[in-house]
Amino acid sequence: MSSDSDNEQIEATSDAKSASAKTSPPSEKEIELPKFEKGLADKIVEKFGTRIKVAFVKPDRVRINVGRDDVKEVAEFLRDVLNFDHAESVSGVDYPQDKEIEVVYHLGSYTDSSLARQILVLATRAQREENPIPGNDTTKLPSLREIFYSVEFHEREIFEMFGVYFQGHPDNRRLLLPEDWADLPPLRKDFAIKGR
Amino acid sequence: MNKELPPGLALQKVDERIMTLNVGPQHPGSGHMRIIVQIDGDFIVACDPDPGYVHRGEEKMAEYRNYITNIPHLERPVIHDSCNVLYPYVLGVEELLGIEVPERAKYIRVIASELNRCVYTMYWLAIYGIFLGHSTMFMWPAGDRELLIDLLEKMTGARVTHAHFVPGGVRNDLPPNFEDVCLRQVNYFEKRIKEYAAIFYDNPILIARTANTGVLSREDAIRLGTTGSVLRASGVDYDLRKKEPYDVYDELDFQTNVLKEGDSYARSKIPWLDMMESCRIIRHALQKMPKSGSVRVKLKPNPKGGDASVYKRVESGRGSLGCYIVSDKKPEPYRVKLSVGSFRNLIALPYLLKGEKLGNMPSVYWSLNYWPVEADR
Numbered sequence: 001m002s003s004d005s006d007n008e009q010i011e012a013t014s015d016a017k018s019a020s021a022k023t024s025p026p027s028e029k030e031i032e033l034p035k036f037e038k039g040l041a042d043k044i045v046e047k048f049g050t051r052i053k054v055a056f057v058k059p060d061r062v063r064i065n066v067g068r069d070d071v072k073e074v075a076e077f078l079r080d081v082l083n084f085d086h087a088e089s090v091s092g093v094d095y096p097q098d099k100e101i102e103v104v105y106h107l108g109s110y111t112d113s114s115l116a117r118q119i120l121v122l123a124t125r126a127q128r129e130e131n132p133i134p135g136n137d138t139t140k141l142p143s144l145r146e147i148f149y150s151v152e153f154h155e156r157e158i159f160e161m162f163g164v165y166f167q168g169h170p171d172n173r174r175l176l177l178p179e180d181w182a183d184l185p186p187l188r189k190d191f192a193i194k195g196r
Numbered sequence: 197m198n199k200e201l202p203p204g205l206a207l208q209k210v211d212e213r214i215m216t217l218n219v220g221p222q223h224p225g226s227g228h229m230r231i232i233v234q235i236d237g238d239f240i241v242a243c244d245p246d247p248g249y250v251h252r253g254e255e256k257m258a259e260y261r262n263y264i265t266n267i268p269h270l271e272r273p274v275i276h277d278s279c280n281v282l283y284p285y286v287l288g289v290e291e292l293l294g295i296e297v298p299e300r301a302k303y304i305r306v307i308a309s310e311l312n313r314c315v316y317t318m319y320w321l322a323i324y325g326i327f328l329g330h331s332t333m334f335m336w337p338a339g340d341r342e343l344l345i346d347l348l349e350k351m352t353g354a355r356v357t358h359a360h361f362v363p364g365g366v367r368n369d370l371p372p373n374f375e376d377v378c379l380r381q382v383n384y385f386e387k388r389i390k391e392y393a394a395i396f397y398d399n400p401i402l403i404a405r406t407a408n409t410g411v412l413s414r415e416d417a418i419r420l421g422t423t424g425s426v427l428r429a430s431g432v433d434y435d436l437r438k439k440e441p442y443d444v445y446d447e448l449d450f451q452t453n454v455l456k457e458g459d460s461y462a463r464s465k466i467p468w469l470d471m472m473e474s475c476r477i478i479r480h481a482l483q484k485m486p487k488s489g490s491v492r493v494k495l496k497p498n499p500k501g502g503d504a505s506v507y508k509r510v511e512s513g514r515g516s517l518g519c520y521i522v523s524d525k526k527p528e529p530y531r532v533k534l535s536v537g538s539f540r541n542l543i544a545l546p547y548l549l550k551g552e553k554l555g556n557m558p559s560v561y562w563s564l565n566y567w568p569v570e571a572d573r
Binding site: 060061063085086087088089090091093094104106110111116117119121148149150151152153154174175176177178186187191193 | 247248251253255256257260418419420421427432434439440505507509516518520522530531533535539540542543572
């Protein structure tokens with residue numbers, strides 16, 4: 001939760017008296033961490049120590065940042081020990097100023113009912129090149145397709161949209177873009193929309 | 197349990213018995229996508245879905261517009277389900293900005309999203325019916341759908357693209373007498389859809405065509421990460437309205453529908469059963485809704501998120517719909533990602549079609565509750 005003062009809202013519209021319409025300004029002090037989520041994060045830290053970094057622990061959401069060499073091992077641990085069994089979403093985020101592209105896996109569980117509300121966010125970063133040649137440059141990450149089958153199409157999408165090549169993915173073809181696309185991967189920040 | 201999955205047709209050796217057939221992208225049976233199938237006689241030996249013909253770059257566009265002006269275009273991927281497709285985005289922006297939504301607005305949102313779920317499902321059911329050659333099943337849902345579209349038009353001012361949900365609540369309060377009209381229409385609607393059992397779901401011809409085709413086992417439904425009706429037809433009880441209730445779903449009385457068969461018939465039945473639950477939810481919400489009060493918290497112009505990211509998800513007509521928003525203290529989001537049910541269920545298509553007869557392709561394909569425009573975004 002941010003403490004940015006820009007976020008304070010002005011009065012409620014029609015019925016200022018309504019108690020439920022009151023806005024809750026972002027709290028200044030740190031709230032106590034949710035217990036279950038803290039437990040999840042602790043288990044991962046216990047296993048991997050400093051190789052991973054817990055970015056946040058929020059209600060129902062735990063995010064860990066992992067280096068690209070450890071991501072497969074961590075994912076295997078999440079599947080086999082913590083019972084996360086599928087990927088809900090895989091997103092790429094481009095950070096040109098860091099010269100990195102982040103790939104974020106949102107993992108969930110259908111089989112373990114205690115994890116039904118939980119999303120474990122597993123983030124890793126690939127090196128980014130100024131002039132990408134998708135598939136033939138250093139922008140590469142190990143694929144998690146062997147561990148989570150459900151990432152197959154998501155990783156194909158990130159390959160075409162960001163140019164991140166997933167090593168070990170059985171089917172590195174384009175998915176949504178036309179076959180004759182010869183421009184930059186379009187979701188990178190330096191691919192600009194015309195007129196903007 | 198594991199049928200070997202095709203690694204993509206480009207990698208496959210084709211012998212002379214095998215014929216490669218393009219279904220789509222213009223063929224009405226495939227929607228706006230191409231399904232490349234390889235057939236040996238009448239049997240499908242491999243299938244390669246090729247989406248992307250209606251890719252519109254919603255995620256890229258979202259990076260150029262501020263949090264509020266993003267609303268009307270982010271609902272475009274599924275205009276029939278426009279409330280649900282906006283829902284996770286709006287919930288996410290609310291968390292980023294730290295907004296608490298008025299109670300009445302939460303109920304209005306739930307009613308609108310359930311009405312929208314029914315509108316979407318009726319549209320899908322009409323297409324499912326016509327592709328199985330049942331033209332009455334096209335006419336009836338297309339006609340009965342109008343009842344709910346009229347309600348949504350009264351509520352939001354637009355028939356299909358509502359853009360009704362905004363961070364902080366909903367755009368407008370309900371019109372006078374809406375509760376009575378809504379109750380009457382929904383009761384009639386429920387009576388109508390119950391009649392579909394006799395004409396469609398209990399029809400022996402439909403059952404003969406769809407039962408035991410395209411069977412997805414429970415293990416594979418989980419392994420492939422499917423969602424929504426596809427998952428619940430395979431015996432996994434997972435509905436986000438129960439598992440991770442948002443807004444006021446935890447205060448409402450309804451149940452989730454789960455079937456064990458995992459075939460096309462079960463997959464096509466779940467959305468229909470869900471519509472009856474939607475009617476229950478709407479009736480209960482109308483009863484529990486606060487009768488007056490604010491429906492919207494007004495925001496500052498050009499609100500800015502903090503340096504944070506948020507992932508919110510809701511249960512849409514096609515399953516879990518997630519929205520990942522990354523904010524970097526600017527009025528525009530740094531990145532918006534929509535993780536949609538259609539895209540997640542698509543991975544099951546090559547798996548289900550392998551070994552199936554070509555004539556069963558439409559029933560398997562449409563039973564996945566797939567919406568090409570949503571999958572492409």
